[in-house]
Amino acid sequence: MTLDISILIASVLASSPPILFAVLGETITEKAGVINLSLDGSMLLTALVGFVVALHTGSVLLGFCGAMAVGALIAWMIAFVSITLHQPQVATGFVLTLLSRDLAYVLGNPYAHVPGPQVSHTPIPGLFDLPIVGPILFDQNPVVYLSLLAIFLVWVYVDKTRPGLNLQGLGERPAAAFVRGVNVTVMRYVYTLVGGALVGLGGASFSLMVKPGWARPYGIEGTGWIALAIVIFGGWQPIRAGLGAYFFVALQTAASLLQSVMPNIPTQLFSTLPFPLMILTLLLVTLGNAEWTNRVLNHLPEGMRRFLIRTLKALRTVPPASLGAIFRKE
Amino acid sequence: MNPLEAKALNNWESHPSFVVRVFAILLALVFSAFVLLILGTSPLDAFALILSGAFGSLAKLAYVMTAWAPVLLCSAGLLVTFAAGVWNIGIEGQIIMGAVFATGLLQLLQDSLSPAAILVLAAFAGFMGGALWGMLAGALKLYGNVNEIFGGLGLNFIAGSLTVYLVLGPWKRPGIGSTSGTQPFPPSLWLPAFNGFQVSPIEVLLGLVAMALVTLALRGTHFGLKLRAIGKNLRAAFLKGIPLNQYMLLAFGLCGGLAGLAGWVLVVGTSARHNLFPLISSGYGFLAILVVLLTNLSALWSVPISFFFAVISMGSLQLALQRQLDSSLGGVIQGMLVLLVLVAKGFQSRILSRRER
Numbered sequence: 001m002t003l004d005i006s007i008l009i010a011s012v013l014a015s016s017p018p019i020l021f022a023v024l025g026e027t028i029t030e031k032a033g034v035i036n037l038s039l040d041g042s043m044l045l046t047a048l049v050g051f052v053v054a055l056h057t058g059s060v061l062l063g064f065c066g067a068m069a070v071g072a073l074i075a076w077m078i079a080f081v082s083i084t085l086h087q088p089q090v091a092t093g094f095v096l097t098l099l100s101r102d103l104a105y106v107l108g109n110p111y112a113h114v115p116g117p118q119v120s121h122t123p124i125p126g127l128f129d130l131p132i133v134g135p136i137l138f139d140q141n142p143v144v145y146l147s148l149l150a151i152f153l154v155w156v157y158v159d160k161t162r163p164g165l166n167l168q169g170l171g172e173r174p175a176a177a178f179v180r181g182v183n184v185t186v187m188r189y190v191y192t193l194v195g196g197a198l199v200g201l202g203g204a205s206f207s208l209m210v211k212p213g214w215a216r217p218y219g220i221e222g223t224g225w226i227a228l229a230i231v232i233f234g235g236w237q238p239i240r241a242g243l244g245a246y247f248f249v250a251l252q253t254a255a256s257l258l259q260s261v262m263p264n265i266p267t268q269l270f271s272t273l274p275f276p277l278m279i280l281t282l283l284l285v286t287l288g289n290a291e292w293t294n295r296v297l298n299h300l301p302e303g304m305r306r307f308l309i310r311t312l313k314a315l316r317t318v319p320p321a322s323l324g325a326i327f328r329k330e
Numbered sequence: 331m332n333p334l335e336a337k338a339l340n341n342w343e344s345h346p347s348f349v350v351r352v353f354a355i356l357l358a359l360v361f362s363a364f365v366l367l368i369l370g371t372s373p374l375d376a377f378a379l380i381l382s383g384a385f386g387s388l389a390k391l392a393y394v395m396t397a398w399a400p401v402l403l404c405s406a407g408l409l410v411t412f413a414a415g416v417w418n419i420g421i422e423g424q425i426i427m428g429a430v431f432a433t434g435l436l437q438l439l440q441d442s443l444s445p446a447a448i449l450v451l452a453a454f455a456g457f458m459g460g461a462l463w464g465m466l467a468g469a470l471k472l473y474g475n476v477n478e479i480f481g482g483l484g485l486n487f488i489a490g491s492l493t494v495y496l497v498l499g500p501w502k503r504p505g506i507g508s509t510s511g512t513q514p515f516p517p518s519l520w521l522p523a524f525n526g527f528q529v530s531p532i533e534v535l536l537g538l539v540a541m542a543l544v545t546l547a548l549r550g551t552h553f554g555l556k557l558r559a560i561g562k563n564l565r566a567a568f569l570k571g572i573p574l575n576q577y578m579l580l581a582f583g584l585c586g587g588l589a590g591l592a593g594w595v596l597v598v599g600t601s602a603r604h605n606l607f608p609l610i611s612s613g614y615g616f617l618a619i620l621v622v623l624l625t626n627l628s629a630l631w632s633v634p635i636s637f638f639f640a641v642i643s644m645g646s647l648q649l650a651l652q653r654q655l656d657s658s659l660g661g662v663i664q665g666m667l668v669l670l671v672l673v674a675k676g677f678q679s680r681i682l683s684r685r686e687r
Binding site: 037077081084085086087088090091092094095096098099101102103105106107108109110216222225228229232273275276278279282283286287289290292 | 365368369417419470473474475476477479480481483484485487488491616619620623654655656658659660661662664665666668669672673675676677679680
């Protein structure tokens, strides 16, 4: 079997926008101190909305807008119930996960296997025939270009601008941000909505690009949970989270390649392979926080201990200090 | 472990008043009616079909009760983990592992002991399977710092793929294996049911007894007292010298065990397919999470509400068959209910706290 490595990388880039946008959106939301747990349901519902709007209006762009609006609406519900009404955030997110999933299945029933529009392939003239980088970066569609740009833009905004620093303050020390004159409640709403809209963008890029159309089961189920885990793996850093998303899609691609090499093994097994990996990677990034690891490491020989401590430290991630906590002005 | 974590997840102090509950239920019905109108179905016709699908005949009522049993068992288990302030989202996987262990034991002993003895042993195996899977999620949280939501979810998917592997691999039917499941067990290994009313008193009683025992354990024993202290304030409980890790593991184990019993019911119960198949947990675990959220962790209310949810689930299955709708409609109604009760509760406490000022 011969494989062109650049085609392989290109296909990873082409199938990663759904999870990538969701990861970036959730990173922004959680940076502001809010957990939007609903990703697995809201990606499904926004995927349906994106497809249906595009089908009826004939405009893929309107499809994306509709999906982003619905993603923001679900996020608004979480913000309203948790920030304004002080109800448990995780409970609200969990209920909305199931509710949006079931709504998508019920409302999507008439649209199953209906052919519809999709994002058109748009090679960039003059660049797409370059060797190696051409097929990878410039022979894609606008959504893929946007997804690559989005990682960079979110990183610059969060880490390099003043509003971005204020955003980090919302999740780390909301009381301090409040004293500096930041309206914590309003800004948390804003970033939850922005994050939700990005999740919607992810959902629509699945139904209008990766797997055009609608069906039950649709093939995006479980992706939302993976995205939430990648946010943790990414340590709430846009670049690291983006790389995590690519790493995950690369694993999926590798699994489907393995499947064609080993036809005796049931296909369903390969599709669940990412989940044990998800637990393992989470274990790797959180082990450094557990107190017993240091105790055990102390018994190891000096060289090995230093290496392990360094590795765990490099992998270790720490959530925003006020993640999920309700802020009250006293 | 982050002490803030458990505190942030728990806000059960406020109980919505009766009027608020009724208002939320009516609003949920209005929203569901709206969804039905979008689909071009008459809401009144649909609600009537749901009710007749659940109560239309003795057989249908019996069918509802067979769905009620696993939800009751899981709700009882979740009362324990929620009391300890943790989210046991891995409950679906624990049901599956219960079913896997029960099936394994039934296959092993099928022809050696009396059917009653085998069924009892299988129930123990189911309990153990669920308990182990639950404690694994607990251990990942306590010793690996993996948030129980993600640990549990990952374990759900792993349990799911394990059943696929078993059904297509080592436990496949004679001849060709298919995802429809393992070879069904003979009727001697089914729970005994009434004639003409196809539900076994054993499965329903098991659920009710589990609920009663959990209530007693949480209210009237040192174990329950300490567990609730952990749920209320992790740091204070730690300072008081309560062995957190043991108690947490025990809570996960108990909840997983009860979910595993539900898995056993789904294999040997009356309306079961009497075999192991992928997705055997059928979302009953998540449904139980909704029940417990809706009742604000009240064991007493969880009994009728879980029955009500079983009615909606089974009734909407019938509706889906007759009107070419998707069976997830029941999930929409249930989700709306829980969401709106959360909203109503929030509004109520907001208004109350304004009056106090």
